[in-house]
Amino acid sequence: xxxxxxxxxxxxxxxxxxxxxxxxxxxxxxxxxxxxxxxxxxxxxxxxxxxxxxxxxxxxxxxxxxxxxxxxxxxxxxxxxxxxxxxxxxxxxxxxxxxxxxxxxxxxxxxxxxxxxxxxxxxxxxxxxxxxxxxxxxxxxxxxxxxxxxxxxxxxxxxxxxxxxxxxxxxxxxxxxxxxxxxxxxxxxxxxxxxxxxxxxxxxxxxxxxxxxxxxxxxxxxxxxxxxxxxxxxxxxxxxxxxxxxxxxxxxxxxxxxxxxxxxxxxxxxxxxxxxxxxxxxxxxxxxxxxxxxxxxxxxxxxxxxxxxxxxxxxxxxxxxxxxxxxxxxxxxxxxxxxxxxxxxxxxxxxxxxxxxxxxxxxxxxxxxxxxxxxxxxxxxxxxxxxxxxxxxxxxxxxxxxxxxxxxxxxxxxxxxxxxxxxxxxxxxxxxxxxxxxxxxxxxxxxxxxxxxxxxxxxxxxxxxxxxxxxxxxxxxxxxxxxxxxxxxxxxxxxxxxxxxxxxxxxxxxxxxxxxxxxxxxxxxxxxxxxxxxxxxxxxxxxxxxxxxxxxxxxxxxxxxxxxxxxxxxxxxxxxxxxxxxxxxxxxxxxxxxxxxxxxxxxxxxxxx
Numbered sequence: 001x002x003x004x005x006x007x008x009x010x011x012x013x014x015x016x017x018x019x020x021x022x023x024x025x026x027x028x029x030x031x032x033x034x035x036x037x038x039x040x041x042x043x044x045x046x047x048x049x050x051x052x053x054x055x056x057x058x059x060x061x062x063x064x065x066x067x068x069x070x071x072x073x074x075x076x077x078x079x080x081x082x083x084x085x086x087x088x089x090x091x092x093x094x095x096x097x098x099x100x101x102x103x104x105x106x107x108x109x110x111x112x113x114x115x116x117x118x119x120x121x122x123x124x125x126x127x128x129x130x131x132x133x134x135x136x137x138x139x140x141x142x143x144x145x146x147x148x149x150x151x152x153x154x155x156x157x158x159x160x161x162x163x164x165x166x167x168x169x170x171x172x173x174x175x176x177x178x179x180x181x182x183x184x185x186x187x188x189x190x191x192x193x194x195x196x197x198x199x200x201x202x203x204x205x206x207x208x209x210x211x212x213x214x215x216x217x218x219x220x221x222x223x224x225x226x227x228x229x230x231x232x233x234x235x236x237x238x239x240x241x242x243x244x245x246x247x248x249x250x251x252x253x254x255x256x257x258x259x260x261x262x263x264x265x266x267x268x269x270x271x272x273x274x275x276x277x278x279x280x281x282x283x284x285x286x287x288x289x290x291x292x293x294x295x296x297x298x299x300x301x302x303x304x305x306x307x308x309x310x311x312x313x314x315x316x317x318x319x320x321x322x323x324x325x326x327x328x329x330x331x332x333x334x335x336x337x338x339x340x341x342x343x344x345x346x347x348x349x350x351x352x353x354x355x356x357x358x359x360x361x362x363x364x365x366x367x368x369x370x371x372x373x374x375x376x377x378x379x380x381x382x383x384x385x386x387x388x389x390x391x392x393x394x395x396x397x398x399x400x401x402x403x404x405x406x407x408x409x410x411x412x413x414x415x416x417x418x419x420x421x422x423x424x425x426x427x428x429x430x431x432x433x434x435x436x437x438x439x440x441x442x443x444x445x446x447x448x449x450x451x452x453x454x455x456x457x458x459x460x461x462x463x464x465x466x467x468x469x470x471x472x473x474x475x476x477x478x479x480x481x482x483x484x485x486x487x488x489x490x491x492x493x494x495x496x497x498x499x500x501x502x503x504x505x506x507x508x509x510x511x512x513x514x515x516x517x518x519x520x521x522x523x524x525x526x527x528x529x530x531x532x533x534x535x536x537x538x539x540x541x542x543x544x545x546x547x548x549x550x551x552x553x554x555x556x557x558x559x560x561x562x563x564x565x566x567x568x569x570x571x572x573x574x575x576x577x578x579x580x581x582x583x584x585x586x587x588x589x590x591x592x593x594x595x596x597x598x599x600x601x602x603x604x605x606x607x608x609x
Contacts, residue, residue, distance in 0.1 A: 334370045415440060
């Protein structure tokens with residue numbers, strides 16, 4: 001013993017320390033000698049003072065290994081950081097405090113008769129077998145006292161520290177199997193204990209091993225590929241039950257909020273919200289409109305437009321008219337009041353809803369115009385009349401009437417064409433009810449019930465009387481014939497013609513027609529209007545003393561132009577003549593025997609029916 005501390009590690013000596021040589025075959029002299037730890041010496045319970053006189057303490061403190069045992073040889077184990085332990089056996093490093101050495105388990109020595117086991121170089125040493133229980137040494141065997149040894153110097157490693165820890169001087173290399181990973185135990189560390197002194201060995205015939213001390217917990221290296229255990233802090237229980245309760249609470253909360261939200265959403269969807277809805281709206285504006293707009297024209301013309309209901313002769317009808325003067329005269333179409341011509345009733349409804357009875361003043365089938373009058377009505381507003389000769393194609397127009405008995409209906413369009421020759425009527429078969437009109441064409445929607453209503457310009461002045469429409473599939477026809485609705489082809493009698501006829505009807509009850517005094521061949525299929533060979537009832541086709549006779553027109557002549565405008569049929573010639581007043585002068589172009597001649601005549605007059 002040096003300095004009162006046991007020597008844990010010893011360098012193998014080249015000289016024998018015991019009196020007897022080891023029994024068995026000699027150890028092979030190789031560098032790969034299987035070094036084993038020396039068994040701890042046994043302490044003599046009662047050393048003899050005479051036997052130990054003059055022997056140093058270190059010699060008396062240890063008992064030599066029996067002769068039968070193999071001499072224990074050990075090498076100084078280098079520290080983990082590559083430094084050798086101190087000379088006194090303690091693991092002291094610079095800069096650290098001295099700590100008591102930890103007890104290391106030592107393997108039991110093999111039997112004296114067992115030859116030392118050899119292994120190849122760089123092979124790991126086999127795990128030592130557990131040592132048998134120590135046997136008491138016989139009392140008669142005196143313990144030999146070893147000779148005193150001089151103090152030994154601090155053991156040095158055989159080789160310099162290897163930074164790579166390669167065998168055989170260090171830890172297993174990278175090719176060796178990795179040691180098992182030691183997991184930290186979730187227990188509290190035991191309190192530090194002072195190193196227990198080495199018990200005194202009893203004399204024994206066989207080498208005994210020292211009692212093993214429990215190895216202190218060794219910190220293991222972090223294994224990134226291994227599963228890391230969950231280490232709970234001391235005194236804290238697992239929170240899994242609380243986490244489960246929190247999850248259940250969250251699910252319950254989500255369920256409750258979902259049900260409540262769904263109910264609120266359904267209520268809002270069914271009732272339009274939680275509060276009453278108030279939509280934005282523009283503030284009240286001035287009701288006046290710019291002059292010339294459809295709204296301004298309608299506002300001026302509507303008070304002068306009336307809806308006419310007629311019944312009589314087993315039929316009834318609906319049409320439109322407009323006020324001509326303050327005396328109650330109203331202009332409309334003949335086919336509107338035709339059912340009440342002999343007997344019947346006519347009622348008029350104004351735009352303000354007031355109604356009044358009316359009587360027939362006069363009518364003309366050739367122009368398809370009629371005048372009725374109401375009495376006892378105050379506040380009448382006559383509709384001003386325009387000039388149809390100044391109308392141009394494309395001018396905006398507004399049609400007002402009662403289509404399909406829908407009173408005060410306003411539609412708008414333009415003048416599509418002028419001087420469009422049309423014929424309407426002819427339901428009687430003898431031609432007495434056929435009307436010939438040199439009409440204004442418009443695309444303003446006109447339907448059954450619009451007949452007799454005004455067609456006004458942008459200044460709310462009457463420029464035409466709506467009379468006929470072109471219906472799909474049945475050619476041109478007047479109102480009231482059961483025709484279909486408007487297809488954008490409406491026709492109006494020019495107001496210049498309507499004014500003259502209305503004045504004559506109001507003043508005399510009859511209208512005059514301009515004539516030339518010829519009978520036309522209505523079956524002629526050539527271009528132009530041909531004068532017939534014979535008149536009605538076998539009479540002359542050219543009336544003697546008529547304007548045509550005075551101008552030199554003969555039977556068989558073909559009239560191709562009127563005032564330079566081409567005519568293609570007898571109907572067109574009648575339309576062109578009816579567009580003038582009696583007494584107007586006309587220039588006719590006549591083809592006779594293939595030659596053209598120009599004839600000038602003054603229109604005569606006839607009374608219509």
